[in-house]
Amino acid sequence: MKDLQALREKLSCLDVELLEMVARRQAIVAEIGRVKSSAGKGTRDYAREKDVLNLARQTARRVGVDEDIGEEMFRLLIRASLAAQELDKVTSEKTGSGKRALVIGGAGQMGQWFVRFLSAQGYSVEICDPKGGASGYRCYGSLGDTDLSQDMIVIATPIKETRILLDELAVRRPDGIIFDISSLKGPLDPALHNLVAAGCRVTSIHPMFGPDTELLSGRNVVFVDLGVAEATAAVRELFNSTMAEQVSMSLDDHDHAMAYVLGLSHAVNIAFFNALSQSGEQAEGLAKFSSSTFDAQMDVASHVAEENPYLYFEIQSLNTHTPRALVTLLNAVTQVAGRVLDGDEKGFVELMAQGKAFLARRPEDRP
Numbered sequence: 177m178k179d180l181q182a183l184r185e186k187l188s189c190l191d192v193e194l195l196e197m198v199a200r201r202q203a204i205v206a207e208i209g210r211v212k213s214s215a216g217k218g219t220r221d222y223a224r225e226k227d228v229l230n231l232a233r234q235t236a237r238r239v240g241v242d243e244d245i246g247e248e249m250f251r252l253l254i255r256a257s258l259a260a261q262e263l264d265k266v267t268s269e270k271t272g273s274g275k276r277a278l279v280i281g282g283a284g285q286m287g288q289w290f291v292r293f294l295s296a297q298g299y300s301v302e303i304c305d306p307k308g309g310a311s312g313y314r315c316y317g318s319l320g321d322t323d324l325s326q327d328m329i330v331i332a333t334p335i336k337e338t339r340i341l342l343d344e345l346a347v348r349r350p351d352g353i354i355f356d357i358s359s360l361k362g363p364l365d366p367a368l369h370n371l372v373a374a375g376c377r378v379t380s381i382h383p384m385f386g387p388d389t390e391l392l393s394g395r396n397v398v399f400v401d402l403g404v405a406e407a408t409a410a411v412r413e414l415f416n417s418t419m420a421e422q423v424s425m426s427l428d429d430h431d432h433a434m435a436y437v438l439g440l441s442h443a444v445n446i447a448f449f450n451a452l453s454q455s456g457e458q459a460e461g462l463a464k465f466s467s468s469t470f471d472a473q474m475d476v477a478s479h480v481a482e483e484n485p486y487l488y489f490e491i492q493s494l495n496t497h498t499p500r501a502l503v504t505l506l507n508a509v510t511q512v513a514g515r516v517l518d519g520d521e522k523g524f525v526e527l528m529a530q531g532k533a534f535l536a537r538r539p540e541d542r543p
């Protein structure tokens with residue numbers, strides 16, 4: 177027992193050293209970030225990352241550590257470097273210095289993300305939300321309480337509420353740049369164009385990530401330009417210091433894509449966990465036999481189950497492209513069931529081959 181105690185103490189010392197080394201690595205990473213920034217270079221360097229990961233695998237092999245563990249450790253470290261460099265860049269560029277921003281719905285989850293994001297850019301952020309806002313920010317209970325003199329106005333409210341707010345803004349015609357972040361654009365089409373007609377500088381975006389996101393590398397932000405180029409350019413500028421991919425789309429193409437990217441994947445998961453819960457099987461019992469596919473699917477389903485059901489209903493019910501996506505899903509499920517119940521092996525294999533060929537066309541993951 178004494179040996180065990182002594183060995184564990186030795187191990188704890190090593191763990192502390194490991195973390196101290198991580199901190200030293202991060203300090204160098206921060207310096208590299210500043211050098212790249214002053215040389216006008218982008219934050220992410222995929223070729224260098226590949227070299228870092230190769231070295232990790234080689235070294236792991238040499239010292240007798242599993243290569244996959246070596247690589248995984250360094251993937252995590254690279255993610256940490258990128259998140260730190262991105263935040264540093266956003267903060268140091270001070271795009272919003274001397275300017276004011278209003279986040280309507282700033283107490284909601286994505287609203288809070290924008291409050292943090294705009295604050296990091298140097299904006300003096302104000303919040304409009306009946307639920308109040310984070311402490312340290314000026315807060316208005318309703319739109320009527322502010323004169324709307326801010327330079328940037330973000331609308332981060334449920335879709336139906338956003339429509340009403342856009343109408344109110346069209347009457348009050350603020351001078352600042354206005355944008356919404358709704359998951360669907362079709363239901364806002366008349367209100368957004370009404371705002372353009374009122375002479376407002378408005379654009380529409382859809383951040384394709386959740387409120388917990390810290391690192392924007394590998395994430396997309398969709399821009400739906402409404403014909404006011406100045407507004408779109410100003411909002412693009414907010415994301416220029418990040419590694420987010422900026423994607424342009426028309427309003428209708430956006431909702432068409434969302435019927436699959438959001439609607440179909442949500443529906444599949446809602447159907448999956450309800451099929452399980454209605455099957456009479458017990459979750460605890462199934463967990464005992466879980467396979468890697470089941471576990472992975474359960475993880476995704478659990479994320480979906482935690483989401484806001486009202487928002488998820490809006491995403492289904494307010495998209496005019498939803499019926500087509502859901503009918504396609506019903507057909508696909510019927511097809512799988514049909515071929516299995518008919519004992520049609522050839523047909524079943526064909527279904528899997530078709531899907532595999534489709535998935536193979538996905539762009540490869542970068543390191």
Ligand SMILES: C=C(O[C@@H]1C=C(C(=O)O)C=C[C@H]1O)C(=O)O
Nearest residue numbers: 205208220221224225228254257
């Ligand atoms: C540290 C750098 O920035 C990023 C982080 C890397 C790392 O943590 O090793 C590698 C490449 C870059 O994407 C760098 O460019 O060297």
